[in-house]
Amino acid sequence: GAVVSQHPSWVICKSGTSVKIECRSLDFQATTMFWYRQFPKQSLMLMATSNEGSKATYEQGVEKDKFLINHASLTLSTLTVTSAHPEDSSFYICSARPRDPGGETQYFGPGTRLLVL
Amino acid sequence: GEDVEQSLFLSVREGDSSVINCTYTDSSSTYLYWYKQEPGAGLQLLTYIFSNMDMKQDQRLTVLLNKKDKHLSLRIADTQTGDSAIYFCAETDPDNDYKLSFGAGTTVTVRA
Numbered sequence: 001g002a003v004v005s006q007h008p009s010w011v012i013c014k015s016g017t018s019v020k021i022e023c024r025s026l027d028f029q030a031t032t033m034f035w036y037r038q039f040p041k042q043s044l045m046l047m048a049t050s051n052e053g054s055k056a057t058y059e060q061g062v063e064k065d066k067f068l069i070n071h072a073s074l075t076l077s078t079l080t081v082t083s084a085h086p087e088d089s090s091f092y093i094c095s096a097r098p099r100d101p102g103g104e105t106q107y108f109g110p111g112t113r114l115l116v117l
Numbered sequence: 118g119e120d121v122e123q124s125l126f127l128s129v130r131e132g133d134s135s136v137i138n139c140t141y142t143d144s145s146s147t148y149l150y151w152y153k154q155e156p157g158a159g160l161q162l163l164t165y166i167f168s169n170m171d172m173k174q175d176q177r178l179t180v181l182l183n184k185k186d187k188h189l190s191l192r193i194a195d196t197q198t199g200d201s202a203i204y205f206c207a208e209t210d211p212d213n214d215y216k217l218s219f220g221a222g223t224t225v226t227v228r229a
Contacts, residue, residue: 004159006159032215034215034216042221042222043205043219043220043221043222044160044205044219046216046217046218049215049216093159093160095160097215105148105209105215105217106215106217107162108152108159108160108161108162109159110158110159111157111158111159113157
């Protein structure tokens with residue numbers, strides 16, 4: 001089946017540093033990838049939609065200069081949290097949409113847990 | 118915007134059936150989904166149903182869709198301890214069927 005990986009699976013960083021998270025579709029090409037954020041005991045909130053070769057579309061309230069998204073190829077999207085602060089600590093999950101998705105519109109990665117000290 | 122609601126908790130005895138309920142607001146959603154999330158992990162697609170269907174069965178899972186009431190349910194037969202997890206229902210955005218709106222998730226605890 002379709003597999004989506006994320007790297008790293010968890011990261012701890014100091015406040016003010018930038019952190020890059022990778023999302024890869026391992027056995028399919030993804031024209032679109034999505035980045036979600038999940039706070040403890042809460043649902044997933046869509047942050048942005050990333051299309052290969054074009055600029056990401058951010059959801060209302062998400063700072064595009066804070067969360068930089070690059071979708072350089074059909075199998076890789078990256079999310080960079082710039083100048084991270086403790087309030088950015090969260091569980092970040094990506095998903096990838098295949099070219100011909102049918103009913104299963106997207107496959108999810110295992111998530112990256114970010115802790116900013 | 119879309120608003121998907123679920124009850125937050127469900128406790129069930131091992132071997133019994135679990136029923137998780139969800140209500141959604143947008144009747145023009147194309148697909149409705151059930152995802153499972155185990156502790157510290159991402160989301161696993163359990164099943165989905167196309168909006169013109171009333172029911173879908175897949176092994177121990179049965180999805181019922183009542184479009185009139187905008188109600189979706191997931192029944193897990195013969196619930197096992199491995200079924201303990203958070204279950205999210207989600208609907209597609211009618212304008213962009215690849216965008217999903219999630220409910221808050223139902224935490225299912227299976228007791229021996």
